[in-house]
Amino acid sequence: MSNTILLNNRPEGKPQESDFKFVEQEVGTPGEQELLVEALYVSVDPYLRGRMRDEKSYVPPFELNEPISSNIVAKVLESKHENFKEGDYVSGNMAWKKKQVVSTDNLQKVNPDQAPLSAYLGILGLTGLTAYLGLNEIGQPQKGETLLVSGAAGAVGSVVGQIGKILGLKVVGIAGSDEKIEMLTSKFGFDGGINYKTTENMKEAIGKACPDGVDIYFDNVGGEISDAVLFHINKMARIVICGAIAVYNKTETPKALAVQPFLVKNSALMQGFIVSNYADKFKEAAQQLAQWLQEDQLHYEETIVEGFENIPQAFIDLFDGKNKGKMVVKA
Amino acid sequence: MSNTILLNNRPEGKPQESDFKFVEQEVGTPGEQELLVEALYVSVDPYLRGRMRDEKSYVPPFELNEPISSNIVAKVLESKHENFKEGDYVSGNMAWKKKQVVSTDNLQKVNPDQAPLSAYLGILGLTGLTAYLGLNEIGQPQKGETLLVSGAAGAVGSVVGQIGKILGLKVVGIAGSDEKIEMLTSKFGFDGGINYKTTENMKEAIGKACPDGVDIYFDNVGGEISDAVLFHINKMARIVICGAIAVYNKTETPKALAVQPFLVKNSALMQGFIVSNYADKFKEAAQQLAQWLQEDQLHYEETIVEGFENIPQAFIDLFDGKNKGKMVVKA
Incomplete structure (x- = not known):
C-alpha cells in the first residue's frame, strides 16, 4: 500500500x-x-x-x-x-x-x-495571494485601464481578472476553449475573452478586444500568445510575468519575439515575481481576499x-x- | 548651396x-x-x-x-x-x-x-542624463553589486560604467574592439571588458567576467549579446533597456531568447525607458554630472x-x- x-x-x-x-x-x-x-x-x-x-x-x-x-x-x-x-x-x-x-x-x-x-x-491560499499581489504590486492598476490576462481560466488568472473588475479596469482574458471563455464572461465578469485555440491571428484579435491598447498584461503562459500581446502594449505598460506554462516543458530554451524594442518604444516594464517576494503583505492581502469572497465579489x-x-x-x-x-x- | x-x-x-x-x-x-x-x-x-x-x-x-x-x-x-x-x-x-x-x-x-x-x-546633455537616470531610477544600484553594460564604449555606456564605479559597483563592459575594451579599463575605470567580436562563447565569457552574477544589466544593444546575459542574472536583477541598436535596422521583428522564464525564475525586472520620463529629475542629475566632471571623476x-x-x-x-x-x- x-x-x-x-x-x-x-x-x-x-x-x-x-x-x-x-x-x-x-x-x-x-x-x-x-x-x-x-x-x-x-x-x-x-x-x-x-x-x-x-x-x-x-x-x-x-x-x-x-x-x-x-x-x-x-x-x-x-x-x-x-x-x-x-x-x-x-x-x-x-x-x-x-x-x-x-x-x-x-x-x-x-x-x-x-x-x-x-x-x-x-483563492484563499497562494493562488489568491499571487493574483492579488502580482496585480497590485507590479501591475499598479489604475481605474479605467485595460488589463489583459493570459491563462485567464486558470487558478491565478481567473482571480486576477475578478480583482481587475473590482478595481474598475476593463478586463479581457485569453483561454483555450469556448467553454472557458464563456465562464470568464458569465461567471467571472470579464469584459471579453479570446479563445487562442480557435483564433488564427492573435495579434489582430487582441487589437480588436483591446481597442485602447493594453496597460497591464498579466502573463501566465509566455510563448506565442505573449509575443502577440507586445504589439498592443501602451506607453508605460506593465507586464506581470507570473508564469510561462507554454515553455515549462521545452527542452531547449525557447525563442520568442525580442521584447527589448517593444519595451524601449513604450517605456514599458516587465517584471517576474514569486509571491514570497511580498510575504510582508500576505496578511493584508489574505484579509482583503476573504472579505471579497464573503461579499460575493469574488468567485472561483x-x-x-x-x-x-x-x-x-x-x-x-x-x-x-x-x-x-x-x-x-x-x- | x-x-x-x-x-x-x-x-x-x-x-x-x-x-x-x-x-x-x-x-x-x-x-x-x-x-x-x-x-x-x-x-x-x-x-x-x-x-x-x-x-x-x-x-x-x-x-x-x-x-x-x-x-x-x-x-x-x-x-x-x-x-x-x-x-x-x-x-x-x-x-x-x-x-x-x-x-x-x-x-x-x-x-x-x-x-x-x-x-x-x-555627458552634460541627454546622453549623460540618460546614463544617470536610467542607472539610478531603474537600476537602483547598491554598493558592491555587479553592473554589466553593453555598448559600453558608446556615449551612454561609458558614462553608465563610470557612474557605477563612483557608486561603488563592480563594472564590466561589453564592446566591439580590443581598443575600446582597453579604453574602458584604462580611461573609464571599468573592472573588466569583453570584446564580443572576438569572443566565441559570450555566455561563458560573461560568467567568467561576472563570477557573482549580474545584478544590473544596462542594455544599449539587445540582440544575441543580451540573450547571453540572461543566463547570468541574479535574483531581483534589474535590466535597464536603454536601446537596442542591434535590432534597429532589422526589417522583421527579430527573434531572441524568450525572456519570461528567466524573469520569473529570478524575480527580475526589465524596464524600457526614454530619458524624458524623468524630466522632473533633469536639474538634479545635470548638477551632479557637472560636479563629477569638474571633480575629474567623470571622463568622456x-x-x-x-x-x-x-x-x-x-x-x-x-x-x-x-x-x-x-x-x-x-x-
Whole structure:
C-alpha cells in the first residue's frame, strides 16, 4: 500500500507517469513541537515543473528519489504542540504523503467554517495571494485601464481578472476553449475573452478586444500568445510575468519575439515575481481576499480530482489545460 | 548651396546616404520671441533610426521631405527674446539646418567656459542624463553589486560604467574592439571588458567576467549579446533597456531568447525607458554630472566628424560602431 510519491526521473519535456514513483514509507511518530497529519487536499501547480529540473531557481530543485512537496491542507491526527490539537486543519508546504510528521513552522491553521477546505489551496491560499499581489504590486492598476490576462481560466488568472473588475479596469482574458471563455464572461465578469485555440491571428484579435491598447498584461503562459500581446502594449505598460506554462516543458530554451524594442518604444516594464517576494503583505492581502469572497465579489472555479494515486496525472493534465480554475487532488 | 537635410526615404534596414536629401531652404527672419541661430555641433544618435520609421513611438516619426531634427548646440545670431542675446550659445532639439529661426521653448543656454560646447550634446546633455537616470531610477544600484553594460564604449555606456564605479559597483563592459575594451579599463575605470567580436562563447565569457552574477544589466544593444546575459542574472536583477541598436535596422521583428522564464525564475525586472520620463529629475542629475566632471571623476570620449555635409554618414556609421563615445558633427 503506497503512501508516498517520489520524483523518479527529471522529466524531459512534458512530465509522464513514469517520472513519479509510488512507495510505502514509514510514517513515524511526532516528537516535541511536531504534528502527525493526514493530507486531505493536495495542490498541483505548474511551477512544480521548474522544481523538477536540476537548476538553480527561487526554490531548490526536488531531489531524485525523494518525496515531492506542494501546498496541502491536512487534518491533525496527533499534536505535540500546544497551539494545535487533534482535529485542527492546517495548510502549508508538505510532502506528497498520505500521512506524515511535520514541524509547525510555516503551517497555518485554516477554518472550515469560513470557506471549503480546498479554497485554502486556491483563492484563499497562494493562488489568491499571487493574483492579488502580482496585480497590485507590479501591475499598479489604475481605474479605467485595460488589463489583459493570459491563462485567464486558470487558478491565478481567473482571480486576477475578478480583482481587475473590482478595481474598475476593463478586463479581457485569453483561454483555450469556448467553454472557458464563456465562464470568464458569465461567471467571472470579464469584459471579453479570446479563445487562442480557435483564433488564427492573435495579434489582430487582441487589437480588436483591446481597442485602447493594453496597460497591464498579466502573463501566465509566455510563448506565442505573449509575443502577440507586445504589439498592443501602451506607453508605460506593465507586464506581470507570473508564469510561462507554454515553455515549462521545452527542452531547449525557447525563442520568442525580442521584447527589448517593444519595451524601449513604450517605456514599458516587465517584471517576474514569486509571491514570497511580498510575504510582508500576505496578511493584508489574505484579509482583503476573504472579505471579497464573503461579499460575493469574488468567485472561483476548481477542478477536484479524487484519489491520492491520481496526483501525478492531475499534475500532468495541467499542461494540457484540463483544469478549470485551481487543480486540487482530494487525497 | 545646400543648408538643410531632409528625410528622403524611410530606410529599409541599415540607413544609406540616399535616404537623405540636401536642399537649399529659405532661412527667414526671427519674429517676436524668436531667435536666428547657427548650428555649431549636431548630435547623431541611434534612437533617430526609430523616428525614421512610420510607426507610433514615444516621439512622432519624421515626415518624408521634411528636415530631420536632433539635439544641436547653436550660436545666437539675432535675438528677439529678452533672455537671449547675440553671441549666446544654446542647446535643444533643432532641425538639421545650418541656420534657422527657432522658438526659445525647450532651448537651454549653455556655458562654453564650463565645458567644451560639444559636451552639452553628450555627458552634460541627454546622453549623460540618460546614463544617470536610467542607472539610478531603474537600476537602483547598491554598493558592491555587479553592473554589466553593453555598448559600453558608446556615449551612454561609458558614462553608465563610470557612474557605477563612483557608486561603488563592480563594472564590466561589453564592446566591439580590443581598443575600446582597453579604453574602458584604462580611461573609464571599468573592472573588466569583453570584446564580443572576438569572443566565441559570450555566455561563458560573461560568467567568467561576472563570477557573482549580474545584478544590473544596462542594455544599449539587445540582440544575441543580451540573450547571453540572461543566463547570468541574479535574483531581483534589474535590466535597464536603454536601446537596442542591434535590432534597429532589422526589417522583421527579430527573434531572441524568450525572456519570461528567466524573469520569473529570478524575480527580475526589465524596464524600457526614454530619458524624458524623468524630466522632473533633469536639474538634479545635470548638477551632479557637472560636479563629477569638474571633480575629474567623470571622463568622456567623443568622435567629432567635421562638416555639415557629413551628418548622414556620421549617423550611418553609428550602426557599424565607428564611434568611440558620443558621435557629434561639427557643422
